[in-house]
């Protein structure tokens with residue numbers, strides 16, 4: 001019988017995770033948590049693939065700009081000298097471009113994971129978006145120390161090893177986007193659902 005909180009989620013090992021040799025480590029942590037990997041593939045995304053992955057809504061893009069603005073304020077950096085503007089709606093698209101450049105810089109590994117509370121549990125295993133804030137014991141906390149203070153100064157995205165869907169709705173959209181009509185597999189896991 002299917003549990004009411006049985007979910008599918010999407011997780012992707014980003015270029016820094018692949019380049020640090022963390023593919024096995026990430027998979028291990030997912031399986032260790034009694035979650036089931038039902039699709040898995042290494043691939044090299046195109047600019048367009050990633051462009052369609054990140055929201056194009058003005059609101060989301062401006063939010064990225066706001067985040068950068070507050071990092072600059074917090075550390076006393078000079079926005080105008082780095083960006084030529086201090087408007088979040090003009091900085092946002094620049095940060096979005098860094099994200100796409102980063103996400104296309106090496107192959108990635110994409111997965112669909114199934115299990116009870118899969119969306120929340122995968123976010124928990126991943127840790128805070130910003131590695132320097134992520135708890136020890138999470139993927140980001142254990143294997144990275146990156147921060148916007150570093151990344152923004154170097155004009156690149158924060159390298160945080162994995163991407164994981166935030167809600168079941170986002171997961172559905174991302175699974176469709178990254179796997180299309182490809183097969184999601186079905187099997188039993190000893191000790192979990194048999």
Ligand code: ADP
Pocket residue numbers: 067068071095099128129148151152156157158159160163164166
């Ligand atoms: P998440 O991937 O945890 O859902 P967000 O949607 O907030 O996080 O951000 C998307 C991606 O943008 C992050 O995974 C990270 O790589 C990058 N990012 C977030 N904040 C910043 C920032 N201030 N500067 C540069 N890159 C950032």
